[in-house]
Amino acid sequence: MTSGIIAILDDIAVLMDDVVILSKAATKKTIGILADDLAINADKASGFMSSRELPVLWKLTKGSFVNKVIILPAIFLLSAYLPIVIIPILICGGVYLSFEGALNAYKLFFNKKNKTNKTNDIKQNEIEDPAILESKKIKSAILIDFILSIEIIIITLGTVLDQSISIQIIVVSIIALLSTIGVYGFVALLVRMDDAGYNLISASENRLLKKTGFFMVRALPVIIRTLKIVGTLAMILVGGGIFVHNIDLVHELVHGWPIYPADFVIGLTFGSVFLLVYLLLKKLFTS
Template sequence: MASGFFALLDDIAVLMDDVSVMSKVAAKKTAGILGDDLAVNAEKASGFMSSRELPVLWAITKGSFLNKLIILPIAFLLSAFVPMAITIILVLGGLYLAYEGAEKIYTYFIPHKQHAENKLTKHMSETALLKLEKERVKAAILTDFILSIEIIIIALGAVVNEPLVNQIIVVSIIALAATVGVYGIVALLVRMDEFGLKLINLNEKDDSISDKVGRFLVAALPKVIKSLGVIGTIALLLVSGGIFVHNIEYFHYFTESIPGVLGEFLVGLVVGAVILGLVLGVKKGVKVFRKQ
């Protein structure tokens, strides 16, 4: 009886050791997409009123957890029984990411009414603010859903030849770490200015070290947020381009003579521009049809 108990403990120890090693391998493979995920979600979670930043971020985080709960079991089932479906889902997600990246570039150079209305201002009514917040939270959760698919599929690919139990444990750990790690860092970023103000008010001395650090953090936040917006847009195009290059032979062949990152970015940009053109054309056609 005792020997059986110790044998069970030994099996569990071996399993945990294997899981630890495989988790490190999967984490290395998903490091790039996790960096993209951070940039994209930091940009998505910024721009809200100071008092609403943490509640909004918590709402997005809960949505991210729900995304993982939906994606994980489906990914395991599809990987086991319909592996081709994984590729199809990835490509569809890539199309959306490419479109969103191209749309951001388009609205930056050619601002339009809808883009202007998407900005939160102090002059908006509370009802309008809450409505716009909900819309932006939904958009952030949708983007997180697509990026989560990519993270989970890449992690699953790193352990695809391992026993099912190991796959479930390792990929679940990566999925959990992605949400906690990414949104934990995002929370620190969006509250940087508040922390800076506390440092400035920490003591009554003028030009103390805490004052200098505090002023630096307050001044740096707008630049960090603006930079994350640019990085997030580039990340969307890189992730989408990577999906196309690694899953569609034509794009892989097309980018063979181009450095990896640049090739993936160009593919994402071109595909995004094509989809954006189609969407804008359809919208214009619908407007003309309604006027008739």
């Protein structure tokens, strides 16, 4: 009896050890999408009245959990009964990530209309009903979260495809749960950072605390911009990595290259091609 219990506990310990190791590996693979998800949601959750920031963020968090509840069973069923489609879905994710990364880079460096568009968006937001604007931003953010959640789950699953279905379910579920809690928890801290700074400025007579408050207020937009840049680079890297590791021809092309340069070059190359096609089609259908 005792030996049986010990054997069960030993099996559980081995299982949890595998889960921890695989979860760490999966986290490294999904860090790019998480950074992008963080930047997007920080942007979507900001710009509201202070009293609405946390309620909006709570709606986004609930929407993200609903997304996971929808996606996880579907992916597990596919993995169990139709595993052949997982790699193609993963490659589709690579297409999306590399394209989005290239598009973000294009907007950052080459799109001169970007600032004008942002100014127009701000003017439009000023005349639009706040409740309607809030609803639109929430729906947009939840849709983006749905797409990114699929990629997070698929990429995580890709790291454990050679494991048993039980380990797949545990690892993927942990990463999915942590991605929502981690991203939205950090966003909550970010969007309240400027308020905390203003409180320090107005309520404190201490010069150090006032300087800290000013720093917090000024740092928030810098942090969000930095997250966007990091997210863009990470999307290109992760997208390229998907192509390198799942398409034999691409893998052969960069055989012997250092991992990160190979992933970046492939991601940027594929992303640039997809971006060029997108811009040509956009010009064709809007002209």
